[in-house]
């Protein structure tokens with residue numbers, strides 16, 4: 001099946017080991033919970049075309065390993081990401097406490113314009129919650145992040161997380177705040193956009209070519 005899309009956005013999924021990054025990606029792409037998820041070795045990849053505000057956007061998603069021993073490998077994937085999901089586990093304060101380190105990495109290694117959404121995963125485990133919604137919302141606000149709680153198990157807010165991040169990037173492109181043609185923007189024009197741009201350029205040239 002041929003794929004046509006207006007834009008391609010490169011996304012990263014980062015956060016501590018066991019927070020549920022691979023399960024989030026799997027639920028987003030396959031619409032089901034990944035049973036027996038193992039620790040990611042290095043980096044895994046997935047992609048999906050979504051509709052955002054009437055535009056089709058291909059999300060190219062890099063799911064990174066949370067374990068410290070892979071940090072030097074995963075860091076090399078940060079460059080040129082347009083968006084990132086910064087994931088912690090609401091039942092693990094340890095994963096929440098590590099957010100500042102992940103954020104520093106993202107802000108220093110990725111594009112300065114990267115759009116980051118904070119994701120509190122395992123929302124289905126309410127009885128084991130160690131991090132309140134309010135506390136995490138404050139952290140998000142202070143650090144200029146969007147925020148959602150999700151469950152990769154039930155699928156709650158999984159698609160919304162990716163769409164929210166993509167929507168924010170698209171709005172920034174449309175307002176001129178983000179330039180897709182800037183090196184390392186993590187954004188590419190798809191065939192559909194390119195064809196439209198070429199058509200516009202041809203139409204602009206038409207008056208000159210009566211010679």
Ligand SMILES: Nc1nc2c(ncn2[C@@H]2O[C@H](COP(=O)(O)OP(=O)(O)OP(=O)(O)O)[C@@H](O)[C@H]2O)c(=O)[nH]1
Pocket residue numbers: 015016017018019020021022023024034035036037038039040041064065066067121122123124125150151152153154
């Ligand atoms: N109850 C519940 N369990 C989850 C959820 N998401 C992930 N898990 C479980 O959490 C564990 C870790 O999930 P992974 O997706 O492998 O975690 P990860 O963040 O990719 O871990 P690394 O690859 O080591 O960085 C697995 O046992 C999953 O079954 C969720 O939303 N709810």
